[in-house]
Amino acid sequence: MKHVKTLNTQTMNNSLKKGGCGECQTSCQSACKTSCTVGNQTCEQKK
């Protein structure tokens, strides 16, 4: 595509199929008791 560069190939809707195992870290991590940072986590399943 000439006008667009897409940064990621995996999208959230993909995670609908295999997600929900609950093994990931609680997102209020030790680094930030007062800040919710789901956004900086990685899926445990992929590790």
Place this chain on the structure above:
Amino acid sequence: MIHQYQNNGYNIVLDVVSGAVHVVDELCYDVIAALSGGVKEPAAAELRDPEVLEELVQKLGGSYGEDDIKDALADVTELTEAGQLFVEDTYESMISEVKKCKTVVKALCLHIAHDCNLACRYCFAEEGEYHGRRAMMSFEVGKKALDFLIANSGSRRNLEVDFFGGEPLMNWQVVKDLVAYGRQQEKLHDKHFRFTVTTNGVLLNDEIQEFINQEMDNVVLSLDGRREVNDHMRPFRNGKGSYDLIVPKFQKLADSRNQEKYYIRGTFTRENLDFSEDILHFADLGFTQMSIEPVVGDASDPYAIREEDLPKIMEEYDKLARVMIQREKEGKGFQFFHFMIDLDGGPCVAKRLSGCGSGTEYLAVTPWGDLYPCHQFVGQEEFLMGNVEDGIIKPEIADDFRSCNVYSKEKCRDCFAKFYCSGGCMANAYHFHGTIHDTYDIGCKMQRKRVECAIMIKAALAE
């Protein structure tokens, strides 16, 4: 829902529902803006309607040639048809599934000590004084907490236990004994404990460092930044600063962990709004894993962050992002917690809908075994959920926390950051609005800025 913004010379378009991130040229940026300006975002089928191109040419023909506009529209159409742009939000129906789930507890924050050897001015526990009711957690109570966690964890294998306080190093033997107990129980119940500890570093020594390196998956080292900033907010009880004692210990610990699996973590207040300088100071001290987070306090506290401080704070996040990109390219990069983002392997939709987990899968335990939704709620009787002996005796509190999500809160529904923030901190919401079913607006603005910066950094480093 899409969100488009310009930052540091990049034109970024985020498709909120799919999580797809596109870096586009000016033309495409303007085309997307024109298409999404209506009441409803366009569906894929609509984009091939010749009228759409006509309208775009009418709007943008003054700035761009018709062929170019047609080209850009073709790209946009391709993205939309591929489910990477203008994706409709269909996750709300999953909320009912999430609500149905029985509470599975997978993380505990153990208040190993309700006491502290510093007197930080912003401390949630009244400068470490705990309203006069100081206490240490006994091994027996800690054991019961771990037993409670295992018994209520369902089929979750990864369990988290954070040694918190007060200052956990003041009750170190109990920490060691609980880790040993946990390791023994892991084998019996096929569980895996991730232990972490937060410390102010005052009592850190070689023996403790060795134990931390052996057993703790992560360690949070509290320091606010430059000496004068740190010592003003984090003095000893006699008023003397703590920086000079603590920094060498922290440097040694961070190096001993090969500069990973730790965070040097500070709090910024109104008194150091130029917090990017504190982050750079951390970098100068040799740290590579850092976090600086806004203070949470009453609006009446002189150091609390106010609405009028936001423009400066936004500038600081932007400046920090630019510096980080520069340093990364120079081979002197570092991690800033709030700019970390995984665009490909981030948490699944189920996780993003369930938020931080406080009050449901994550609980705080006081030294005498009382259970609260998280450490910020400790001591507020209306949030007392039970204890490690009897378990959860007020499941309605857990239900209330479980019902709080980005679809139940109006402000979150329309926010582009909803799947990165997941509704934010409920303690902040309660603190400022008297209910967990709201959001702390100043926090929201900072969170949105952080997500924008984090994504921009990815765009810059992908070049």
